Structure formats: structure tokens, C-alpha cells
Amino acid sequence: MSKEDVGITVSKNADFSEWYTQVVLKAKLADYAPVKGLIVLRPDGYSIWESLRSTFDKKFAKNGIRNGFLPILIPESLLGKEQKHFAGFNPEVFWVTHSGTNEIGDRLALRPTSETLAYTMYAKWIQSWRDLPLKINFWNTALRAEIKATKPFLRTSEFLWQEGHTVHTTQEEAEKEVMKILEIYKNTVEEELAIPVTTGKKSEKEKFVGAVYTTTMESIMPDGKALQMGTSHFLGQNFSKPFEVKFADKDNVEHFAWQTSWGVSWRLIGAMIMAHGDDKGLVLPPNVAPTQVVIVPIYKNEEGKEKVLSKVDEIKKQLETKEIRVHVDDRSGLSPGYKFNDWELKGVPLRIEIGPKDIEKQSIVIAKRHNREKSTLSFNEIEKIFTILQEIQKEMLEKAKEQAKENTIEISNYDEFKSKIERGGFFNAPWCGKLECEEKIKEETGADIRVIPFGSENEDLKCMYCKEQSLSKPVFARGY
Structure with a gap:
């Protein structure tokens, strides 16, 4: 048996840091890469990120925001155009100095953030008021030299994130955009991840370097530490002037544009793990769970197996018509108890148990992961599972709100x-x-x-x- 097959060996209350790391690794969300400070996302971890990305994309699109792509290398000479902004990132920057064995001259930074690159391009693309507002979001990786005290999803040298950059004709329009994005972030985190957040502004000391002001959403984790969940910045004209992001108005008079930038990262996944997990492992909110329902068939012989699996297939298809993500655990050679523990470790919101005796009773046993409650449902109540998943999502948010209030x-x-x-x-x-x-x-x-x-x-x-x-x-x- 491999180490990852062993359950969580520490209590969340006794050693929060070790508990968190074990959950990430043993629930198979991510693993450590060969390079210090980097992690590899496994399919379940990436699926959660894809779910968040899909939700954000739909909301961004409704706000007139489209997706683009930016390269990862930024010339040092370009970064120098906004020295105050870049100075805040300088200690964390990875540099490319050679191409093969040859020095490249102007060093290239591996993107810590993309303002300087994006706005160099925006200056080329924007000529008149007709080109505005320009609203583009980029799903990127960013790299910052986090070598000490790394923690999967929370502090790594490379991370997945989205960064949006918008350009407007007026200050008022730009500031409205800042607040719209913050509201999208807040609603998504609370509705999808079941984590309550507090929104407001950063102090001058803590604001994003280069911003006029930074709005933020913060959450309190069960260990009493705060976690920044996302930020939305009003940049004013602090970047449009050095990068000459200008537009001609209807009278052909040239003006510097007003700008915003904003982003969230896979830190949201780390927050979800900490907020909801328990001593058994991961606890996933149904909205983002890669598998929402796992069905564990129970049988002792071939005759029972055929009968049970036939009914399981019927239930699976019934749930899939409701677009519920279902998995059947028909692995051989493993006891039902082992499978129960395995799926509890992975945090699947709802487990269905069904054996020959259940078929005789025309019912199934359901087990909720978030509170470990068990109950039965008759075969003609299967469709209630959709509603049960919605209730679990709501209950997880309410519990998290209560924990935040107590803290x-x-x-x-x-x-x-x-x-x-x-x-x-x-x-x-x-x-x-x-x-x-x-x-x-x-x-x-x-x-x-x-x-x-x-x-x-x-x-x-x-x-x-x-x-x-x-x-x-x-x-x-x-x-x-």
C-alpha cells in the first residue's frame, strides 16, 4: 500500500499545517514537482479550477469581457517604464539571461504580473473613443520566487490565475468596473465555494503597487489566519501615462485613458480545502466537486453482483439526466468500508450505497459528506438527490459563515x-x-x-x- 493510500494521520485542530498538506496530497488534488516551490495539478484539482474558470467566464462575458492570451516573457526595458510598480515585484522575479549558451542582452522576466506587457499592447490597439471600453481577461500562469515556506495552492513559485485589464474613457466608468468585478468575485466565491468573504479597500500601505486604490475580499480560515481571496484595482492614469495608453475623443482631442486590473488565483482552492475539510479529509461543495455523487455497489456473489450493478446503472443514468456528475465505484478486491473511507478522503458530497437487501426494500442508503448523516431514499425519490445537493451547498456556506462569525x-x-x-x-x-x-x-x-x-x-x-x-x-x- 502506498503512502497516499493511507488516510489523514493528524487532526485538523492539532496540526493545521500538516493536516492541510496531507489533504492536498492524499485527496489527489496536487503533488510536488521536482523543482522546489512548484506543484503539479492532478485531474481532480484541475477540474475544480476548470469549474471556477467556467463560472467566471460566463459572468465576465455578461460584463462585456473577452479572453485573450499573453506570452510569459517580458523584457526588462519594458518593465522599467513603470519602475515604482515593478520595484514591488523585483525580489520575486525569475530572469532569463541566456538563449542556449548565448547571453540575450536585455534580460527577460518570467511574468510576475502582466500590467506592463498588456499596456504596451493596449497603447498600439487604442486610437479613439470608439475603441473603448477595452475589457480583456487573461487566463495565465504567473511566476514569483516563493522558495521559503511554500504551501500547495497558497504560496508557490508558479500559480494559475486570471488577470483582467480594462481601459475606459472616464474615471467614473473605470471605478464602476472595479466594483463590478469585486461583486463578481464575492458572489462566485460564496456561491460556488461556500466561503464567506469581507469586502472593502486595502490601506495605502497594503494596496497594489501602482494602483490609486485596491479593493479586496478577505476570508478568515479555521486556524485564525486571514487569506486574501482576490483583488480589484483602480489604476487611474498611473499606467496610461508612462505607457501612453491614449484615445482621441469625439472632438479629436487626445486624453490619457483610465484603467483597472483585477485577479484571483488557485489560492481559492486552498481556501476551500481549509474552510471545509475535516479529520477524514477533503469536503467538497457540490457546485465545484468533480464527482458529486459516488455509487458504491455492495454484493457477495456473482448473482448479487449482476442484480445490483443493473440497478446501479439505472440510477446512474437517472441522475445524469439531471446533469449530476456521478461515478460508480465497481473496483474489485476492495471492501465497501475501504471504498467509503476513500471517497470520504476525496470529499465527494454524496455517497449512495446499494446492495441486494436495499433492492428488496426498493431503496438506497445515502451518506452526506459534510455532516456524515445517513438516510434512505426510495427508488421513486431518486430525483430528490438534485435538491439534496443544493441543500448541502447552502448548509456548507451557512456553517462557514458561523465559523467566520465566531472568529x-x-x-x-x-x-x-x-x-x-x-x-x-x-x-x-x-x-x-x-x-x-x-x-x-x-x-x-x-x-x-x-x-x-x-x-x-x-x-x-x-x-x-x-x-x-x-x-x-x-x-x-x-x-x-
Whole structure:
């Protein structure tokens, strides 16, 4: 028996980091590549990404966004056009310096992000107001030198993501786009992955380098650490000016354009694993599960096998007419108990058990993965499984919301904050808006401002750190 056939050997509460890694590997979502910091996606892991991609693509298309492709190599001379932006990525950049044995001269960066490349092309494509708005999304990989403290899906040197880049004639239109995208992200993560998020803005210190401001969505994980789930940036004219992204208006007067950029990565898969998994392994929300229902036939002899498999095939076809993703586990030489544990490890939302006695009773046994409840359904109730999957999806989101609520703390006393931050959580605390207070809090506690929630303006309280008048109540937390 191989190591990956052994179940999870640590408790989620006892060793969260080791538990997480075991779930990724043993549920066969991904594996480590030969190069440090890189992972290989296995079919189930990639299927989840494809599901998210499909959902995003449909929503992007409704918003007038089309997909394109960008190459991975960016000349260093191009990056120098927006030095402040690129300086933020410089320590993480992989460089190509040779072609074969020959030096190439102008070094080539392996894309850490694509603003400079995309906007060089946009400057060529845009001449007049008739070319705008220009809205393109790119499904890419990005590379950043994450060699230390790597974690599958959460922190790797190469990762899958989408990055959108839009160009507009007015500031107002661009800012509306920023919020539209953030809303698409929020709805998708909550509806597909059953993970609640808090949306708002990043502080000046934490915003995307080169942006006027950054909007973000943040989630609190069961271990009390925050995870950035996605960002949408208003770039203003900070890139259009150095890259000369200009348009002529209806009076043939030339203007610099207004721009946005935004992205999510396969970090969303890591969040899903952490938010829902348990000591048995992965727990998948039905909407993104590669297999939504697994059928385990139970029989002792050939006569029973033929009878059971005939009924199983009938049930499978019935479920597939409802577009439910079904798998029949008819592997020989393995006990039903082994198969049950195997599918629980892989997180399949619903298991159907059926044997000769069940056929006599004209019923099946169903087992829900998220709460491990078992019940029976009669043969004429099979179609209820579609509704049951919808209920599971809803229940998983409600449970995650409850966990997030339990991990969210209102606080205004800094000494109390310091004593509680070790346990983790989202801390809603008053802040004066000053960079020095933000930096001191980070330096002394390891917690930073994850998000300043929309509507969190507050001038009635005193800053948690300096006791001067507060401006807002950001979420402070330690993060991944």
C-alpha cells in the first residue's frame, strides 16, 4: 500500500499545517514537482479550477469581457517604464539571461504580473473613443520566487490565475468596473465555494503597487489566519501615462485613458480545502466537486453482483439526466468500508450505497459528506438527490459563515488585542488612518490591516494604538 493510500494521520485542530498538506496530497488534488516551490495539478484539482474558470467566464462575458492570451516573457526595458510598480515585484522575479549558451542582452522576466506587457499592447490597439471600453481577461500562469515556506495552492513559485485589464474613457466608468468585478468575485466565491468573504479597500500601505486604490475580499480560515481571496484595482492614469495608453475623443482631442486590473488565483482552492475539510479529509461543495455523487455497489456473489450493478446503472443514468456528475465505484478486491473511507478522503458530497437487501426494500442508503448523516431514499425519490445537493451547498456556506462569525472579534483596547492575536481571528479595531500606527501594530504583533470594510468609517472611537480620533474600523489579522 502506498503512502497516499493511507488516510489523514493528524487532526485538523492539532496540526493545521500538516493536516492541510496531507489533504492536498492524499485527496489527489496536487503533488510536488521536482523543482522546489512548484506543484503539479492532478485531474481532480484541475477540474475544480476548470469549474471556477467556467463560472467566471460566463459572468465576465455578461460584463462585456473577452479572453485573450499573453506570452510569459517580458523584457526588462519594458518593465522599467513603470519602475515604482515593478520595484514591488523585483525580489520575486525569475530572469532569463541566456538563449542556449548565448547571453540575450536585455534580460527577460518570467511574468510576475502582466500590467506592463498588456499596456504596451493596449497603447498600439487604442486610437479613439470608439475603441473603448477595452475589457480583456487573461487566463495565465504567473511566476514569483516563493522558495521559503511554500504551501500547495497558497504560496508557490508558479500559480494559475486570471488577470483582467480594462481601459475606459472616464474615471467614473473605470471605478464602476472595479466594483463590478469585486461583486463578481464575492458572489462566485460564496456561491460556488461556500466561503464567506469581507469586502472593502486595502490601506495605502497594503494596496497594489501602482494602483490609486485596491479593493479586496478577505476570508478568515479555521486556524485564525486571514487569506486574501482576490483583488480589484483602480489604476487611474498611473499606467496610461508612462505607457501612453491614449484615445482621441469625439472632438479629436487626445486624453490619457483610465484603467483597472483585477485577479484571483488557485489560492481559492486552498481556501476551500481549509474552510471545509475535516479529520477524514477533503469536503467538497457540490457546485465545484468533480464527482458529486459516488455509487458504491455492495454484493457477495456473482448473482448479487449482476442484480445490483443493473440497478446501479439505472440510477446512474437517472441522475445524469439531471446533469449530476456521478461515478460508480465497481473496483474489485476492495471492501465497501475501504471504498467509503476513500471517497470520504476525496470529499465527494454524496455517497449512495446499494446492495441486494436495499433492492428488496426498493431503496438506497445515502451518506452526506459534510455532516456524515445517513438516510434512505426510495427508488421513486431518486430525483430528490438534485435538491439534496443544493441543500448541502447552502448548509456548507451557512456553517462557514458561523465559523467566520465566531472568529470575528470587536476590540478597541490594544493590550487586549496583543493578548488575543496569538489565537488568531478577524479583529475589528478603530484606527486613526496613520501609517506609523499601522506599521507599529504590524511590527509588535505580526498583524496587518487586511481590509477596510465598506461602511466601516468611524469617528466616534479612539485609535486602538495611539488613542487619537479614529477614521475607520479595519480588520486586523495575521495572514497567509
